Amino acid sequence: MPGVTTGEPETPATLGRPRDPDLEQAILDATVEVILQRGYSATKLDEIARRAGTGKAAIYRRWASKTDLVIAAAQSLQAEVTLPDEGSLRDDLLVCVRHYVTPTARAALVLANVLNEMPHDDDVREAAIASIARPAAQALRTVIDRWIAGGAVDPAVPAGLVASIVPSMAFHRVALLRQGLDEETAVALVDSVLLPALGVATPRPACDA
Amino acid sequence: MPGVTTGEPETPATLGRPRDPDLEQAILDATVEVILQRGYSATKLDEIARRAGTGKAAIYRRWASKTDLVIAAAQSLQAEVTLPDEGSLRDDLLVCVRHYVTPTARAALVLANVLNEMPHDDDVREAAIASIARPAAQALRTVIDRWIAGGAVDPAVPAGLVASIVPSMAFHRVALLRQGLDEETAVALVDSVLLPALGVATPRPACDA
């Protein structure tokens, strides 16, 4: 019962009218929109169908349940995360942090809406986190580790902790304050928090030298 | 309609059997427990009543709706927040940050569960945030501002941003990772993130001097 249908149901189906190739994405998009606007529990399949310009039958032909649909919708938001390799630590960080700036943050909002509201199902939780939260967070972590390996950052800094600051802030703002990170805050975060924590003085000369 | 019953319903009632003075708290406690365990939408009034050892009638005699009950339960968690005044910035920060360490974090979990799941009602959201999240966050902010005023911290640091780091991390961990802040992480946060961001070098000599 709690099994999560990861792929498509079954039939390869070479016979008969083929499925509308665009409809699947339209349904997923509609799902995301409704979740964003109403929250998970107030998300009704009828509304999703209506917004996707289709019927519930078409939805259930693709996913076995509302839960499966929502998981798929969450996964469809999986952002392209490119590991930055600008010349400087600061620029690398900026690129990573920009993943969290407003437009991209749609995904985080979906995550926030789905997470706690979802019938406490660990599969769902895991799927949502893995597809939405993890990639961007991992990029940040990797960048920091790389600069530590390069010797530019003191290996003694708790990289995991520092790497989790921005994801946390982004999630917090979006979930509680209902506003994504703006560019300005993102830059401030890098210059006034991350770099100092990484032992790199930029914003102000912290030393009297 | 969307009005939130802040106080008790109406009757002062000097006549007849008085209300059980303990029952109210028992119901609130049960509510918190169920929310913690099941999440908001899976929280059924029947279960709350059962756990509180009472009936639904007794609940509805005190609160007009499930929403009102949940708000009251959230407010009942309002922690005592004492503005610390140890001798040092570090110690003040530690006191503040400890508000977020595990046991206290129960409140945050309730917040997380209630927030996104709650029928998108801004009153509810506001009430929950104000009673649970704000006090501790405000304390942190005040402490930082005070040390800036005292001249120990550069006024150029974005106090609001820095003050929001710990609340964000706490919320993030509790909402996503299902684990509160532990003491160890809290200390690391102060020493390796907050203090550096505030321009106070402690963990490592950031200067070559």
Added chain:
DNA sequence: ATTTTACGGGACCACCGAGTACCGTAAGAG
């Protein structure tokens, strides 16, 4: 042309949970 499967959409069912009503009983005030 026939078969097969998808389509949009309407009707429907089954279940679940908030809220209500009412029971017999307990505990105060007068």
Added chain:
DNA sequence: CTCTTACGGTACTCGGTGGTCCCGTAAAAT
């Protein structure tokens, strides 16, 4: 003792929604 209100508990109403069925139609293969 009587009146009034709270108590624990059960049974009920009733609206909402996930999920199913089925319709007439559309689009592909044979």
